[in-house]
Amino acid sequence: xxxxxxxxxxxxxxxxxxxxxxxxxxxxxxxxxxxxxxxxxxxxxxxxxxxxxxxxxxxxxxxxxxxxxxxxxxxxxxxxxxxxxxxxxxxxxxxxxxxx
Numbered sequence: 597x598x599x600x601x602x603x604x605x606x607x608x609x610x611x612x613x614x615x616x617x618x619x620x621x622x623x624x625x626x627x628x629x630x631x632x633x634x635x636x637x638x639x640x641x642x643x644x645x646x647x648x649x650x651x652x653x654x655x656x657x658x659x660x661x662x663x664x665x666x667x668x669x670x671x672x673x674x675x676x677x678x679x680x681x682x683x684x685x686x687x688x689x690x691x692x693x694x695x696x
Contacts, residue, residue: 599651600677603670606650611635616652616666623656623663631692 607609607613608652611633618624620652630640651670655662 600673603650603652603674606646606652607641609646611639612647615643615647616642619653619664623665625661629664640682653681 600638610627612640614632615629615658618629626637626640626644630637642654644653648664651667653664654667657663660673
């Protein structure tokens, strides 16, 4: 569960969440991602490093360019956790732990 919590933690930053949104269905290099933000290249690189460390994005080198893409397996793992929580929430019962 710790592995999954690190993924959710990585998505807790608005810039990283937007980077993930940008990567849906495509691979982008840092320069393409940078164009969508008003922050420095080192800042974007830092956010990509956090996402990569959490396993949310993967990269591949093509010459001098590094392209980033979403890790479908990591997102599926997160979706499974959300699905399980949603099922449990729909069956929630009041727990009687206090003396009445």
